[in-house]
Structure formats: C-alpha cells, structure tokens
Amino acid sequence: MDKKPHIVFIGAGNMASSIIGGLVASGYPASLISASAPSQEHLDALSTKYQINTTQNNHSVAAEADILVLAVKPQILQAVCTDLASPLNDKNPLIISIAAGVETPHIEQWLGKTLPIIRCMPNTPALVSQGASGLFANAQVSAEQRQQADEIFQSIGVTQWITLEDQMHGITALSGSGPAYFFLMMEALEDAAVKTGIPRETARKLGIQTVLGAAEMAKQSELEPAQLKRNVMSPGGTTERAIQSFEDGGIRAIFATAVSAAANRSKELAELLGKQ
Numbered sequence: 001m002d003k004k005p006h007i008v009f010i011g012a013g014n015m016a017s018s019i020i021g022g023l024v025a026s027g028y029p030a031s032l033i034s035a036s037a038p039s040q041e042h043l044d045a046l047s048t049k050y051q052i053n054t055t056q057n058n059h060s061v062a063a064e065a066d067i068l069v070l071a072v073k074p075q076i077l078q079a080v081c082t083d084l085a086s087p088l089n090d091k092n093p094l095i096i097s098i099a100a101g102v103e104t105p106h107i108e109q110w111l112g113k114t115l116p117i118i119r120c121m122p123n124t125p126a127l128v129s130q131g132a133s134g135l136f137a138n139a140q141v142s143a144e145q146r147q148q149a150d151e152i153f154q155s156i157g158v159t160q161w162i163t164l165e166d167q168m169h170g171i172t173a174l175s176g177s178g179p180a181y182f183f184l185m186m187e188a189l190e191d192a193a194v195k196t197g198i199p200r201e202t203a204r205k206l207g208i209q210t211v212l213g214a215a216e217m218a219k220q221s222e223l224e225p226a227q228l229k230r231n232v233m234s235p236g237g238t239t240e241r242a243i244q245s246f247e248d249g250g251i252r253a254i255f256a257t258a259v260s261a262a263a264n265r266s267k268e269l270a271e272l273l274g275k276q
C-alpha cells in the first residue's frame with residue numbers, strides 16, 4: 001500500500017478487537033485506525049490497549065473513512081447502515097462487512113446507494129495474526145481496493161477469495177465458526193486426559209501444543225491430512241484404537257451435521273435479514 005487508508009470500525013466487540021489487535025501487531029499505524037461503539041468502557045479498553053482513535057459517534061467517524069468495516073451483529077446491521085446513509089451521502093469508502101449471513105445487495109440497499117462492498121468472514125485467531133479470512137467483492141470494488149482489503153486481512157493471517165457470494169455460507173461454517181470447534185476439541189481432549197490421571201496443567205500444555213503441532217505439520221507437509229494421520233497409527237498400536245473408536249462413534253457424521261447446521265443458519269440469517 002503506498003498511502004495507507006484510514007480504516008474505521010463500526011462496532012468494537014470481539015471480532016473488531018481481534019482484527020484491530022492483529023493490524024496493530026503487524027505494524028499498521030494506530031493513528032489510521034478508528035472504532036465507534038456505544039460502550040465507552042469497551043472503547044476505552046481498545047484505545048488503552050492499542051492507542052487507536054475511538055468515538056461513540058458513528059456519523060463523524062464514518063465520514064472520515066477510506067475503508068469502513070461493519071463489525072456489528074447481523075441483527076442490527078440494517079439499522080446501523082440505514083443510519084449511516086446520510087453521512088455517506090457524498091462519500092464513497094470501501095465497505096467491508098464481516099457480519100455473518102448478510103448479503104451485499106442488502107447492505108447496498110440499506111446504505112441507499114451503489115458502493116464498493118467486500119464481504120469478509122474472518123475469525124478470532126486474527127488476534128494472534130493467525131486468522132483465516134474468506135473474502136468476496138462485489139462488481140464495484142476496484143483492483144486497488146481488493147488489494148487493500150487483501151493486505152489488511154493478510155496482515156492478520158491467511159486470505160482466500162471466492163467468486164460466488166453464496167459460498168460465504170460454507171466459509172462461515174468452516175473458518176468463521178471453526179475456531180470454536182477446535183476449542184471444543186481441546187476442552188474434550190484435556191478433560192479426557194485428566195480422567196486418565198494426568199494433572200490438568202500438564203494436559204492443557206501438551207494438548208494445546210499437540211493441536212498446534214498437528215496444524216503446523218499439516219500446513220508445511222505435502223502429505224494430505226489422511227496420510228499424516230496414518231503415519232501416527234502404528235499397526236496394532238494405541239492410535240489405531242483411538243481412531244477406530246472415533247470412527248465407530250461417527251465422528252465424520254458429527255462434523256458433517258455440525259458444519260451443515262452452521263451453513264444453514266447462515267442461509268437462514270440471509271433470508272431473515274433480507275426480508276426486514
């Protein structure tokens with residue numbers, strides 16, 4: 001980026017904080033990051049931690065944005081966008097919405113005009129620069145804006161662009177919600193290990209490192225996860241027993257059902273919110 005854009009966040013919750021934290025950690029100037037939300041307490045926490053600009057006034061800050069990140073709950077996005085229509089009347093910032101299940105035509109309709117809009121589905125590991133973001137650009141987004149968005153989200157992890165907005169439901173179910181699946185597995189693995197007699201602290205430390213090590217290995221290896229799994233399974237050994245137990249318990253069906261439940265909820269949200 002030659003001249004870095006002023007990035008304004010509407011909403012200062014979990015996800016905005018994660019992205020802001022990742023951006024600042026990657027060296028993005030805090031003076032070029034602003035956030036707006038109702039809670040002064042949340043804003044103070046953000047400005048103390050990251051030295052970014054904060055305000056409770058969506059209008060004033062939105063009018064200064066080169067890039068406006070909509071980081072509020074999907075259910076209030078319509079009200080927030082409708083309210084921003086007037087301050088954006090003579091402005092043309094790049095809009096980036098991270099709201100689950102809200103489609104770009106609805107955002108355009110609520111903002112009252114055609115605008116460059118990118119839909120992004122990030123995830124909370126952005127806070128430690130290990131995010132995974134799926135992105136979709138509408139037809140108004142220029143190559144330069146696409147590049148700017150890509151650089152922002154690459155500074156907090158990995159990016160993947162999709163060409164069909166409909167695929168965002170699957171991305172949401174995969175990587176948007178995904179960190180929670182692995183935290184659940186860490187909880188379950190730790191509890192199970194403690195039941196074998198291991199101290200909790202030991203179980204947590206080794207459990208987390210095992211997840212991290214497996215992910216790093218899968219990332220670096222040319223082998224597919226299925227082969228990496230087989231490489232751990234000595235014939236007649238311990239892993240084989242555990243994997244057989246997972247398979248007997250229907251782990252693949254459990255994953256398929258859960259991921260499709262999340263994708264279906266994203267579709268439901270899109271239908272519900274589009275009808276408001």
Ligand SMILES: NC(=O)C1=CN([C@@H]2O[C@H](COP(=O)(O)OP(=O)(O)OC[C@H]3O[C@@H](n4cnc5c(N)ncnc54)[C@H](OP(=O)(O)O)[C@@H]3O)[C@@H](O)[C@H]2O)C=CC1
Pocket residue numbers: 010011012013014015016036037038039040042043058071072073074076080098099100121122123124176177
């Ligand atoms: N959490 C996640 O893992 C992910 C979330 N998302 C999406 O990110 C979005 C935000 O989620 P998340 O951060 O978890 O939610 P949070 O509830 O943590 O944050 C929502 C933020 O919106 C603020 N807000 C509420 N009303 C307004 C308003 N009128 N104007 C400005 N700000 C307002 C809240 O203010 P206050 O601080 O005062 O409460 C809060 O800071 C959602 O749309 C979600 O779908 C996407 C990917 C992953």
Ligand SMILES: O=C(O)[C@@H]1CCC=N1
Pocket residue numbers: 100172176177
């Ligand atoms: O649970 C949610 O709806 C949001 C979207 C993806 C992750 N959190």
